[in-house]
Amino acid sequence: MTAKVIDGKAIAEQIRTEVTNEVSKRATAGLPRPGLATVLVGDNPGSQSYVRSKQKACKEAGIESFGHELPADVSQKELEGLVVSLSADPRVNGILVQLPLPAGLDEEGVLNAVALNKDVDGFHPVNIGRLAQKGREPLFIPCTPAGVMYMLNQELPSLEGVNAVVLGRSNIVGMPVALLLVRANATVTICHSRTKNLADVVRQADVLVAAVGRAEMVRGSWIKPGAVVIDVGINRVEDASRPRGYRLVGDVAYDEAVQVAGAITPVPGGVGPMTIAMLLRNTLRAAEIAD
Numbered sequence: 001m002t003a004k005v006i007d008g009k010a011i012a013e014q015i016r017t018e019v020t021n022e023v024s025k026r027a028t029a030g031l032p033r034p035g036l037a038t039v040l041v042g043d044n045p046g047s048q049s050y051v052r053s054k055q056k057a058c059k060e061a062g063i064e065s066f067g068h069e070l071p072a073d074v075s076q077k078e079l080e081g082l083v084v085s086l087s088a089d090p091r092v093n094g095i096l097v098q099l100p101l102p103a104g105l106d107e108e109g110v111l112n113a114v115a116l117n118k119d120v121d122g123f124h125p126v127n128i129g130r131l132a133q134k135g136r137e138p139l140f141i142p143c144t145p146a147g148v149m150y151m152l153n154q155e156l157p158s159l160e161g162v163n164a165v166v167l168g169r170s171n172i173v174g175m176p177v178a179l180l181l182v183r184a185n186a187t188v189t190i191c192h193s194r195t196k197n198l199a200d201v202v203r204q205a206d207v208l209v210a211a212v213g214r215a216e217m218v219r220g221s222w223i224k225p226g227a228v229v230i231d232v233g234i235n236r237v238e239d240a241s242r243p244r245g246y247r248l249v250g251d252v253a254y255d256e257a258v259q260v261a262g263a264i265t266p267v268p269g270g271v272g273p274m275t276i277a278m279l280l281r282n283t284l285r286a287a288e289i290a291d
Contacts (some may be wrong), residue, residue, distance in 0.1 A: 002139035004152055005263040012273035016061060019280045023062040026287070032288035036120065036279075037065035038090045039082065042072035042102045051098050063283055066092060072102040079105065080113045087115035093286040094120030096279065099172060117289055119160070120282040121144070122176070131179050139289070140282050145176040147274025148209055148230050149184070155228050155263050156207070157251045165202050167218065167251065168211035173201045173232050177209050210251040220256025228255075229257055229264040232271050 027033060036058050040051045051067070058065040067083060086092050095118045103108050120128055122142035130136040141149075152159060160248040168174035174190065179186045183261055192212075202208060202222045208229045210218050215235035223229060233251030250267030258264055259265050265271055 003258045004155075004263040005258070006155065006230075006263055006265045006270060007180075008147075008151065008265055008270040009273045010155065011170045012147075012277035015277040015281060016057065019063075019277075019284050020061045022284055027062065031291065032091070032287070033062055033064050033093045034093045034283045035066060036094045036096060036204065036235050036283045037066040037068065037086045037089070039068045039070070039079075039086075039095065039097045041074055041079065041098070041105065044102075047098045053097065054276055054279060055097060057280060058283075061280050064091065064281065074105075076106055076109060079110055083110060083113040087113065087118055090290075092118065093290055094118050094279075094283040096121050098239060099123070117125060118281060118286055120286055122282070123171070128171075128176070132153075133184075140285070141180065141278075142172065142176045143278040144173050144271060144275045146278040146282075147271055148173075148177050148232065149180050149266065150274060150278070151230060151271075152207060152228065159186045159207070162186050162206040163189070163204055164188045164207040164209070165191060165205035166209045166211070167202065168209075168213070169175055170211065173211040174209075177211065181207070181209075183218065208252075211252050214251055214252040215249050216251070218252040218257065220253055223252075223260040224256050225260055226262035227260075229261045230271065231267050232264050234272065 023033060038051050041049060055065045066242055086095050095114050097110055114124055115124055119140050122140040127138040127140055130138040140243055164181045166174050166178045169190055169192050178188050179189050181234050183263035189201060193197055195201060199222045203224055205224055205227055208227055213233055229252055231250035231252040235249050236246045237249050239247040246266050
């Protein structure tokens, strides 16, 4: 048995095309183009790369992009002041503060400064709080978890009653994904470094979302035959045969898992493209809310 490969690039391209078309319709109707402000603190190469790719995607979709770069030693007051001013700027529909922030900065304080109706990353405490409560709807869902759910909904007609295991409990991916799966009426288990008999727990999963940040931690023997595996991890592994001296792998040992799973996302080319696509969609939605 060889798993179906879930092509995140192709799915994301469909979403980006839809967003581009809607932005074009707005321009034709005389409405302002959506605007996204990015805030990058420090010189982390990974964060710099992520922000550049998001700005490039905005340009391709016809979305205005406003980039702000601050040094790692910026004060909390200055950073929050910038976010407050962007929240008041009518040209800006969405604000993305690239996480994680450098040590010494209060992440929650910065996220609290983002206007709720411009929280296109979905990390404002109120949006996360609404996500966690029955009968409440967040204005925005965090982009990577939203992308994960979009792919799952493409693969499974219903998540109701399925056993879903989320490996990882970060605020950025693990916890929001678990909350979204609960909302979809799945039976959810959250695993982490202190989970006993981890492989046995993962082996019960009809749906596995791996977001732990450890290269190829999940072996093929951990996968339930026919399970849908969403690999969020992006890890560098040294490889002298590659021009850059490394290759990218996920949290799942892909070559093993693809022989067991029913469907699986590759790394790269799986969840990554979906994150940016959902950011563009959230920014468009923010512009529509502002109309």
